[in-house]
Amino acid sequence: MKTRKLTRRQAIAVTSAGFAGTFLGVPFRSFGIRNDQQLKTLAINGGDKVHPGSWPQWPYWDQTAEKGILEMFRSGRWWRGSGEYVAEFEKKYAELMGAKRCLATTSGTTALLTALNVLGVDAGDEVIVSPYTFIATYNVIFAQKALPVFADTDPETFLIDPKKIEAKITDRTVAILPVHIYGLPVDMDSINSIAKAHNLKVIEDACQAWLAEYRGKRVGSTGDLGCFSFQNSKHLASGEGGAILGNNEDLMDRCQAYHNCGRPFGKMKPVSGNQYNGMNYRMQQSQALILMSQMSRIEKDNDIRLSNALYLDKNLKEIPGIVPYKLADGATRAVYHMYPFRYIREEFNNVPREKFIRALNAEGIPCGGGYGKQNNEGLIGEQLASKGYKRLFSETRIKQWHEENKLPGNDQLCDQAVTFYQSILLGSKADMDDIVNAISKIYQNRSSLV
Ligand SMILES: Cc1ncc(COP(=O)(O)O)c(C=O)c1O
Numbered sequence: 001m002k003t004r005k006l007t008r009r010q011a012i013a014v015t016s017a018g019f020a021g022t023f024l025g026v027p028f029r030s031f032g033i034r035n036d037q038q039l040k041t042l043a044i045n046g047g048d049k050v051h052p053g054s055w056p057q058w059p060y061w062d063q064t065a066e067k068g069i070l071e072m073f074r075s076g077r078w079w080r081g082s083g084e085y086v087a088e089f090e091k092k093y094a095e096l097m098g099a100k101r102c103l104a105t106t107s108g109t110t111a112l113l114t115a116l117n118v119l120g121v122d123a124g125d126e127v128i129v130s131p132y133t134f135i136a137t138y139n140v141i142f143a144q145k146a147l148p149v150f151a152d153t154d155p156e157t158f159l160i161d162p163k164k165i166e167a168k169i170t171d172r173t174v175a176i177l178p179v180h181i182y183g184l185p186v187d188m189d190s191i192n193s194i195a196k197a198h199n200l201k202v203i204e205d206a207c208q209a210w211l212a213e214y215r216g217k218r219v220g221s222t223g224d225l226g227c228f229s230f231q232n233s234k235h236l237a238s239g240e241g242g243a244i245l246g247n248n249e250d251l252m253d254r255c256q257a258y259h260n261c262g263r264p265f266g267k268m269k270p271v272s273g274n275q276y277n278g279m280n281y282r283m284q285q286s287q288a289l290i291l292m293s294q295m296s297r298i299e300k301d302n303d304i305r306l307s308n309a310l311y312l313d314k315n316l317k318e319i320p321g322i323v324p325y326k327l328a329d330g331a332t333r334a335v336y337h338m339y340p341f342r343y344i345r346e347e348f349n350n351v352p353r354e355k356f357i358r359a360l361n362a363e364g365i366p367c368g369g370g371y372g373k374q375n376n377e378g379l380i381g382e383q384l385a386s387k388g389y390k391r392l393f394s395e396t397r398i399k400q401w402h403e404e405n406k407l408p409g410n411d412q413l414c415d416q417a418v419t420f421y422q423s424i425l426l427g428s429k430a431d432m433d434d435i436v437n438a439i440s441k442i443y444q445n446r447s448s449l450v
Pocket residue numbers: 107108109110133134136137179181205207208228229230231240241242
């Protein structure tokens with residue numbers, strides 16, 4: 001925390017002594033200097049920041065891992081075929097997540113590609129997918145030359161709306177790909193019962209949902225296969241990396257084979273030439289060692305994120321125009337890769353969301369606007385107009401896809417979402433107060449933003 005004449009918190013102790021006020025239910029713990037004009041003026045308009053200090057940095061490095069990593073590098077045993085670390089990580093991650101099996105991969109993208117291949121998503125098939133997600137979720141469907149069909153988002157939960165799925169099923173649909181975005185669990189019972197009724201596979205994109213729980217069970221093993229990412233920004237990070245979880249031994253054997261150039265695994269019978277269809281998506285030993293060193297922290301970190309998120313939920317919902325996410329039916333624990341809420345500009349004197357975000361950033365609170373309306377982006381139009389897609393799908397089907405590509409819930413969410421990155425949630429309760437107070441300050445001064 002920077003010092004001025006008095007630290008901000010000392011100043012509060014002095015100036016708010018005897019002032020036991022709350023604003024819309026939020027205690028004036030740091031925004032308590034009510035007669036300090038510099039602090040009352042929005043930072044974007046030249047006033048003082050509510051939060052002049054720093055935030056927890058991400059990722060962290062565990063020095064105790066250094067000896068093992070150096071020894072492994074010096075040994076020259078860098079790939080998984082020459083050492084035990086990747087298999088050791090797989091065993092530990094499966095145990096942590098309560099799944100029978102885990103397969104480590106080079107990334108979340110290659111985990112998804114492996115799962116799609118093993119579950120038989122083929123050229124000309126259709127996959128129903130959440131539109132509110134990172135681009136990789138539907139890019140992998142395009143990589144299979146299959147058609148991503150978006151089912152609308154429930155803006156309250158930020159998740160695919162199970163009620164919008166059945167209308168999107170055609171005779172080409174083979175799978176549903178729900179995304180536990182920001183670590184918020186999808187209503188998996190509804191998804192699984194739709195899948196069962198229509199004989200579809202379920203691939204969970206749990207790339208942002210390590211240890212999130214649905215009905216007390218960790219997500220990623222509540223569908224047919226579940227995929228995770230360990231990219232640098234993630235709660236469990238190794239620069240790049242990914243994993244697939246599953247409880248079906250045959251499917252997991254096939255995932256192992258697919259990610260290892262098609263070499264048969266487990267109970268798979270050797271075929272002529274000894275190879276099945278496959279790619280090289282093998283994780284390296286160094287990635288596994290880093291991941292194992294990070295695993296010791298993730299449960300404790302997630303507890304801190306959860307406690308801070310619940311604190312924000314309670315306080316932010318008291319501010320008009322700030323609507324925190326709602327958990328989906330059956331979600332018992334979220335893990336907050338982002339902490340999301342909706343900003344209702346009408347309550348803020350019609351100040352555009354982008355200006356609200358800039359004002360909050362200026363107060364020292366980093367935040368962003370979440371995902372865009374990707375169902376309308378150029379990449380999709382380009383793919384659907386390509387030579388290959390013209391061969392695979394009739395003109396009528398592509399026309400119908402465009403006509404049905406209307407997602408009012410998702411559009412609304414893309415216009416309203418505001419998100420805090422996960423490491424912000426590793427801050428102290430006083431840091432969370434700063435977030436609440438900065439938003440309260442903007443609300444109070446909303447007329448000065450127009
Ligand atoms: C929801 C989602 N799906 C898939 C991916 C792809 O994972 P990776 O970046 O490890 O390939 C990510 C990564 O950010 C993600 O957030």
